[in-house]
Amino acid sequence: MRALVIEAYKKEPTFIDRPLPKVGNNEVLVKIHAASINPLDTKIRKGELKLLLHYDMPLTLGNDFAGTIIEVGKDVTKFNVGDEVYGRPRSNKIGTFAEYLSVHEEDIAIKPKNLSFEEAASIPLVGLTSYQALYDILKVKNDQKILIHAGSGGVGTFAIQLAKEMGAYVATTASEGSNLAKSLGADEVINYKKENFEDIIKNYDAVMDSIGGATLEKSFLTVKKGGKIVSISGTPNSRFAKEMGLGPFKKMLLSLASAKITSLEKKHDVEYTFLFMKHSRQQLQVLTELLESRKIKPTIDKIFPFEEAIKAINYVETGKSKGKVILTIVDQQSNSKEEITLP
Known part of the structure; x- marks a missing residue:
């Protein structure tokens, strides 16, 4: 799969091919349709959080997403293949600037029905x-x-x-x-x-x-x-x-x-x-209710294709964006499990 990574702290991100993530017993494999760019990604890239978090290199960046489940671990009880979900993976499992992500079922929720994948990806973090x-x-x-x-x-x-x-x-x-x-x-x-x-x-x-x-x-x-x-x-x-x-x-x-x-x-x-924000399926479900009732709406500045991710990150780092900046990772029309070879 294609992923945007850093090879070391303070290095510029680059695209590489990475193996498909392995799916744990309580995890699901998600085909990512969209991810959002956050200041947290810049802090991680620059090594500003090294005192709190340790990451192995190369590190795939990205802290929230929306996509479709294509595989579930054997102990997963809350989701099924084909579910459209959004979420914020726990801090040691980040990596949403990629075509696929393995994520714990407690870190995701069903995507709000009234939002596109891009709109939903703007929400979790x-x-x-x-x-x-x-x-x-x-x-x-x-x-x-x-x-x-x-x-x-x-x-x-x-x-x-x-x-x-x-x-x-x-x-x-x-x-x-x-x-x-x-x-x-x-x-x-x-x-x-x-x-x-x-x-x-x-x-x-x-x-x-x-x-x-x-x-x-x-x-x-x-x-x-x-x-x-x-x-x-x-x-x-x-x-x-x-x-x-x-x-x-x-x-x-x-x-x-x-x-x-x-x-x-x-x-x-x-x-x-x-505050160092924590993942939470229950709180995402509360947010889903607010979004579906239109009491809160997403605010999106720009949407970039995945191949322009570095341009999008540079734009966010100018501090001029109003609302969220989104990456469209994979065409949402292409979401069947059969399209990839699972490990």
């Missing part, structure tokens, strides 16, 4: 990230005020809609994407190129950050005492290290790296959480 940030960590309640950074980005476009569905008042930061953020339900859009959000937003209940750095640090000025901040781009802290069960050396490194954030957390009496 940003959808699960938003759900786990807003429901599991921030526990957003009706009429609470939340600031969601980068409202025109992949995570932001989904998070705005989900937060509004939860009854929150939503402010967001954006620039050229302000009209998009408004159309998705944002109550207030702050053009970060013209205004300082920390001068405008005060005494909010929560912040969802996907930028990190100075933006995350300034966010502590916007939250009331007892409020919460969750970040997917900030520095993992000792609380995260404990949850992940990391060893003493890694705990020490993360404690040192997050010292400034920990200081801000104590100074402002705000609870900070670093």
